[in-house]
Amino acid sequence: MDTAESSSNLKKIQVQRFKPDDNPDNHYLNEETGLWSWLTTVDHKKIGIMYLASITFFFFVGGLMALLVRTELWTPAKTFIEANTYNQLFTLHGAVMIFLFLVPSVPAALGNFILPLQLGAKDVAFPRLNLLSYYLYLAGSFIAIYAIFSGGIDTGWTFYTPYSSSTGGAVTTMTFGVFVIGFSSILTGVNFITTIHKMRAPGLSWDKLPLFCWGLYATSVIQILATPVLAITLALVAMERILGIGIFDPALGGDPVLYQHFFWFYSHPAVYIMIVPGFGVVSEIISTFSKKHIFGYWAIALSSLAIAFIGFLVWGHHMFVSGQATLASMVFSFLTFLVGIPTGIKMFNWTATLYKGSIKLASPLLYIFGFFFLFLVGGLTGIVLGSIALDVHLHDTYYVVAHFHFVMVGGMVMAFLAGLHYWWPKITGKMYNETMAKIACGIIFVGFNVTFLPQFVMGSQGMPRRYFNYIEQFQSFHQVSTIGSYILGLGFLMVFYYLVKSIYRGEQATSNPWGSRALEWQISTLPPLHNFHHTPVIVNGPYDYHKPMEEFQLGLAESGNGHGHDADLEVTKEGEDLSAE
Amino acid sequence: MANHSSSASESSRFMQHHFVDADQQFDAAKMGMWIFLVTEILFFGGLFAAYVIYRAWYPELFTLASEELNTLWGGVNTVVLIGSSLTVAMAIKSAQLNQKKNIAINLAITLALAAVFMVIKYFEWTHKFHIGIFPGEFYSFEGIDHPKANIFFSLYYLMTGLHGIHVVIGMGLMAWLLWRSLKGHFDSEYYTPVEITGLYWHLVDIIWIFLFPLFYLID
Ligand code: HEM
Numbered sequence: 001m002d003t004a005e006s007s008s009n010l011k012k013i014q015v016q017r018f019k020p021d022d023n024p025d026n027h028y029l030n031e032e033t034g035l036w037s038w039l040t041t042v043d044h045k046k047i048g049i050m051y052l053a054s055i056t057f058f059f060f061v062g063g064l065m066a067l068l069v070r071t072e073l074w075t076p077a078k079t080f081i082e083a084n085t086y087n088q089l090f091t092l093h094g095a096v097m098i099f100l101f102l103v104p105s106v107p108a109a110l111g112n113f114i115l116p117l118q119l120g121a122k123d124v125a126f127p128r129l130n131l132l133s134y135y136l137y138l139a140g141s142f143i144a145i146y147a148i149f150s151g152g153i154d155t156g157w158t159f160y161t162p163y164s165s166s167t168g169g170a171v172t173t174m175t176f177g178v179f180v181i182g183f184s185s186i187l188t189g190v191n192f193i194t195t196i197h198k199m200r201a202p203g204l205s206w207d208k209l210p211l212f213c214w215g216l217y218a219t220s221v222i223q224i225l226a227t228p229v230l231a232i233t234l235a236l237v238a239m240e241r242i243l244g245i246g247i248f249d250p251a252l253g254g255d256p257v258l259y260q261h262f263f264w265f266y267s268h269p270a271v272y273i274m275i276v277p278g279f280g281v282v283s284e285i286i287s288t289f290s291k292k293h294i295f296g297y298w299a300i301a302l303s304s305l306a307i308a309f310i311g312f313l314v315w316g317h318h319m320f321v322s323g324q325a326t327l328a329s330m331v332f333s334f335l336t337f338l339v340g341i342p343t344g345i346k347m348f349n350w351t352a353t354l355y356k357g358s359i360k361l362a363s364p365l366l367y368i369f370g371f372f373f374l375f376l377v378g379g380l381t382g383i384v385l386g387s388i389a390l391d392v393h394l395h396d397t398y399y400v401v402a403h404f405h406f407v408m409v410g411g412m413v414m415a416f417l418a419g420l421h422y423w424w425p426k427i428t429g430k431m432y433n434e435t436m437a438k439i440a441c442g443i444i445f446v447g448f449n450v451t452f453l454p455q456f457v458m459g460s461q462g463m464p465r466r467y468f469n470y471i472e473q474f475q476s477f478h479q480v481s482t483i484g485s486y487i488l489g490l491g492f493l494m495v496f497y498y499l500v501k502s503i504y505r506g507e508q509a510t511s512n513p514w515g516s517r518a519l520e521w522q523i524s525t526l527p528p529l530h531n532f533h534h535t536p537v538i539v540n541g542p543y544d545y546h547k548p549m550e551e552f553q554l555g556l557a558e559s560g561n562g563h564g565h566d567a568d569l570e571v572t573k574e575g576e577d578l579s580a581e
Numbered sequence: 582m583a584n585h586s587s588s589a590s591e592s593s594r595f596m597q598h599h600f601v602d603a604d605q606q607f608d609a610a611k612m613g614m615w616i617f618l619v620t621e622i623l624f625f626g627g628l629f630a631a632y633v634i635y636r637a638w639y640p641e642l643f644t645l646a647s648e649e650l651n652t653l654w655g656g657v658n659t660v661v662l663i664g665s666s667l668t669v670a671m672a673i674k675s676a677q678l679n680q681k682k683n684i685a686i687n688l689a690i691t692l693a694l695a696a697v698f699m700v701i702k703y704f705e706w707t708h709k710f711h712i713g714i715f716p717g718e719f720y721s722f723e724g725i726d727h728p729k730a731n732i733f734f735s736l737y738y739l740m741t742g743l744h745g746i747h748v749v750i751g752m753g754l755m756a757w758l759l760w761r762s763l764k765g766h767f768d769s770e771y772y773t774p775v776e777i778t779g780l781y782w783h784l785v786d787i788i789w790i791f792l793f794p795l796f797y798l799i800d
């Protein structure tokens with residue numbers, strides 16, 4: 001097809017106005033029905049929902065364990081469970097929350113659903129691989145749960161050797177489960193990167209790519225570069241237990257600090273797997289609810305990549321007291337401080353976007369405000385921990401526990417909830433009870449602070465983490481924290497209640513309840529089976545709020561015009577010319 | 582040779598609904614495989630890192646223990662694998678030239694060479710087990726005068742073992758390709774699976790090319 005012909009073709013097509021057909025009789029949920037159609041679906045939307053259901057389940061499992069741990073800490077000595085059970089509970093709480101909930105939460109659940117919609121694609125690049133990833137996740141989860149019943153594990157989620165290679169219980173099974181889940185994560189990363197590169201609709205150049213996609217892109221990069229190292233490390237631990245290979249076991253000539261290097265080479269970047277997609281959610285919501293073009297688009301997009309990159313250089317800050325070389329510690333400390341720069345850039349850009357925006361304080365934005373405050377505290381305490389001298393004092397105390405809960409729960413869980421509320425109408429076609437949503441957000445915010453603020457104090461006064469008993473001086477802090485955890489749990493239950501209720505009783509959602517400019521809101525609700533009846537040609541970016549909604553339009557092109565991939569520059573230019581006419 | 586129109590209709594059988602055209606499908610598959618191979622390199626990377634560290638700590642051990650490995654058979658295996666990489670490349674070339682029969686023949690040879698590799702591996706390993714060279718704490722060989730000899734062989738078994746698993750997976754893929762090529766699925770219009778499996782196979786080959794000198798050729 002020569003250029004002249006294709007552009008005239010496009011021109012003709014451009015004239016048609018994009019009109020979402022709000023025909024609720026015809027959408028992805030009713031075109032194929034029945035349990036079997038779900039279990040074998042290759043539709044990214046249904047796979048996203050299956051992830052959503054699974055991670056919700058594991059979130060409550062992990063949450064229940066957390067409440068048991070906190071309840072046990074009500075008194076300084078034994079309250080109601082044995083020390084050994086306690087060790088297993090906090091280990092499983094951590095492992096379940098991180099590997100089964102946090103890591104897949106935004107990328108695999110929300111990302112799967114939204115990414116192709118934002119790209120104007122019919123699906124991810126490899127739909128069957130996507131389904132396989134889900135089953136690997138499920139299989140890994142079952143193996144992990146099986147491990148609980150066949151002996152449990154008490155090593156902490158970090159599986160430090162030589163303890164993990166010598167303790168009893170089901171460590172081998174558990175590491176195998178995590179290994180399998182790791183592969184699920186890797187394959188999702190491969191799928192997303194390819195999808196973003198190859199499946200963008202014509203006109204969707206890199207500078208129009210929604211920031212959520214940028215966030216998922218950076219996350220996927222970390223997933224594919226870090227997860228294999230964790231996989232091999234855990235395989236080595238299993239080998240250590242089965243064959244006594246002696247790589248990590250000092251008794252056989254191995255080196256346990258090597259384990260720590262390997263483990264944190266994955267697990268520090270992994271903490272960014274847990275937050276970078278959250279950053280993407282924040283950008284989308286901020287722009288939509290302040291009705292403004294996102295401030296510093298490139299700064300936000302590239303800072304995600306910068307965080308991903310620097311994240312690979314700082315793992316040693318977990319090992320300041322492990323006996324690594326002092327010089328190494330100093331370098332790692334310095335690099336750790338650098339992470340603050342791109343993160344700060346993001347924060348400032350978000351604030352600048354909000355500034356003078358016409359802000360609509362709907363529940364998704366409220367959750368984002370919660371995110372701001374809590375993540376800020378989490379990030380700043382991270383800087384504190386990155387300072388060697390302070391970390392020597394604070395390492396393995398409740399201060400660290402509070403730090404990572406502020407970033408992981410206060411940051412990522414808040415961002416996840418924000419995203420869930422934001423996209424809920426698109427996913428389910430229903431509106432939830434907004435008042436309940438706001439109250440729940442408030443309860444979660446309060447509950448969270450009551451739980452974790454006292455832990456900063458305790459930690460700085462020397463309360464070590466993972467201890468079953470403690471001295472009486474800390475009792476009142478622990479009790480406040482325990483009460484907070486129940487408030488927090490109540491908040492999460494409430495969210496669960498009104499969201500599920502909305503599916504049955506909720507008001508029908510329109511196709512674009514927030515008046516957003518992003519592509520996923522321009523198609524009907526619920527989305528049709530293959531997302532777009534015609535391949536859209538992207539003319540305006542996702543944050544173009546300067547035009548009124550009536551003028552804002554997406555061109556429609558006949559699908560199969562041969563320009564559907566890699567957003568050839570040519571097409572982009574044509575699209576822009578046309579919009580200028 | 583199949584005429585153009587029939588091959589086009591055959592290839593469209595394998596065109597998936599969510600792609601705009603065959604080019605997009607091909608590009609996506611290829612890119613996906615490249616990214617996956619990056620993860621594979623990192624996967625082995627952990628073991629290579631361990632190798633580097635222990636070799637730096639116990640250089641004499643690595644020299645001593647390396648002598649227990651059979652350079653001749655290792656060398657034969659290297660040649661076998663390089664040969665199989667060549668035949669896989671020829672299978673792809675045959676597909677591009679639309680020589681359907683040659684696709685199958687080349688794939689069959691590749692499969693056979695991979696099997697030869699595994700058989701040689703099998704004899705190498707069993708011989709070592711026979712004289713007591715087991716991984717880790719089961720190590721009972723007396724012939725090497727070094728207290729940490731077990732570590733060298735742990736790494737040897739882990740790395741060649743992981744590589745062997747990859748060869749076996751590759752054999753499965755080759756068998757699948759062979760079956761499909763016999764059913765006439767591949768031609769110059771559509772040979773994506775052959776091409777991306779070929780990429781995977783080259784990686785398996787390259788990893789061996791690193792493993793061979795690192796274990797067998799320490800002097
Ligand atoms: C962005 C999201 C973040 C998450 C999800 C996160 C998560 C975590 C987790 C889970 C731990 C404890 C690991 C363990 O079990 O021992 C931890 C420790 C630590 N974090 Fe973060 N973190 C984040 C951000 C940061 C930042 C921005 C910094 C510094 C600039 C930082 C510095 C540290 C340090 C130094 C430790 C080690 C403390 C110690 O064990 O002594 N973190 N973090």
Ligand SMILES: [Cu+2]
Pocket residue numbers: 267268271314315317318
């Ligand atoms: Cu870290």
